[in-house]
Amino acid sequence: MRAKKTHWFRNTLLVLIVCAILGIGLSVVLFLSDSNSSTYASANIQFSFDGAASGVAPNGYRFDINNIFSEEVIDQALKDSGMSDRYTATEIHDQLLIRGDYPKDINEQMMNYDSVLDFSANRALSLASYHPTLFEIDLYNDFDKTIARTDLEKLLNQIMISAKQYFTKVYAVSMESTSIEYNLSDYDYTHQLTMLSRAMNRTLVHAQALYKDAPLFLYNGCNFNDIAIRLENLFNNDIDRLNANIIMSAVTKDADRLLMQYQYELVNLSIELDKQNECLTNLDKLINSYQKNEILYLASGESFTKIDGNSSETYDALVAQRKSVADDITEINRQIDLYTLQMNDLIQYNGSLAATVQTDAQKSEDTADDESETSVESAIAVNNQISDEVAAQRIADMEANIAFISEQYQKILTDFAELIQNYNAEILNDSTVQIINGRYRTKDLISGEFIVKLIKTAGPICAVGFIVCLVLIIISRRKEQKALLLSK
Secondary structure, eight states, rough: OOOHHHHHHHHHHHHHHHHHHHHHHHHHHHHOGGGGOOEEEEEEEEOOOGGGGGTTTSSSSSHHHHHHHHHHHHHHHHHHTTTTOOOOHHHHTEEEEEOOOOOOTHHHHHHHHHTTTOSOOOOOGGGOOOOOOOEEEESSTTOOTTHHHHHHHHHHHHHHHHHHHHHHHHOOOOOOOOOOOOOOGOOOHHHHHHHHHHHHHHHHHHHHHHHHTTOOHHHHHHHHHHHHHHHHHHHHIIHHHHHHHHHHHOOSOOOOHHHHHHHHHHHHHHHOOOOOHHHHHHHHHHHTTTTOOOEEEEEETTEEEEOOOOHHHHHHHHHHHHHHHHHHHHHHHHHHHHHHHHHHHHHHHHHHHHHHHHHHHSSSSSOHHHHHHHHHHHHHHHHHOOOOOHHHHHHHHHHHHHHHHHHHHHHHHHHHHHHHHHHHHSSSTTTTEEEEEEEEEEOSSHHHHHHHOOOOOOOOHHHHHHHHHHHHHHHHHHHHHHHHHOOO
């Protein structure tokens, strides 16, 4: 009996050895022939700032992971790693594999659809709205089979650093300008105020948007809303006052040119007003003839499903469009009245312009009436009473006031830029844009990758061999028991 036990133990051991040899051989063959077992280095980049899960960068724009690892970024990485003389950005870019971390049930989400008869409020998240925040970047060595492991890992690490620098530079919150872009002295005073107003309005909108996104952000006790308040005060207290002064006193560097501008603007506004009135008339006709409350019925077996049409939505859209056109007409009329007032004030305070307007009016087919001629003559008389010293003082005061506003606006821009810089440092740092070192995979038989392959391949073979031996032992033991019973 002891000899038989030794016999089965020896046979089982021999079977396991044979299975192990077959498993090792098969593992080597499969590992070396696997095209997916190319040598590569990998790393991960993870975005955890607000909006990353929606694919939106801190500056409000959508970002594409492929643009972050562009040839421009790779070229910079080659220079920083000292390999620009060995490889090109195109060669490296072709060997980069970028993969996002998607849910395991992503295939089910891709096949998901919404029925037209499904009126439930809860809907599954669609694939188009999912944006991964963790990406794996693999750099294969197919561009140079002889590259050392340290060089491959060094190059990938530098690519990751360059990509992070590119992202924080391009997708950070920025300002259109940190200073006044134009030389204001080259323009007339009314134009200078217009340019300042538009620039301040853009900065104001930007500051208000940032405050809405980050109401809790503070730097030195200041937030984005403080910038917006300072701009509003500067605009309301100074810009409006100077605009009123220009209109009332007709302060200008070139009265003839300014008058021509007012006339040009009035002509354009008149044309635009005619177009908007025509559009409003057409909308009224369309709205009056539109039919609402369209209803559709879909047959579903023996019943019908009622589906309301979108005619009411279309009608509401037309009414909203009509309101928008009416508002545009009101605004155009306001601008026409403003330009007319400015032109009249300009003529009133400039005698040569008044005389020119009077001459042109006499040559026109639509001659001015007696009241208009009296107004022009009165304007000339009033203008003659204004001394050159008073006009010069008005110009000096206007230039000093505009210079003061420009200086205050520049201070606000400087503070705003400093605030944005520190805001970027808070939302884009090593914790919100994180680089995670990955692994190095090669076809070397002395590697963790081969060990995993060996266990997955040889393990099942050895297990099958061991199970077969156990089955044979059990069968043999039963035969022995039966033979023993028969012998008794």
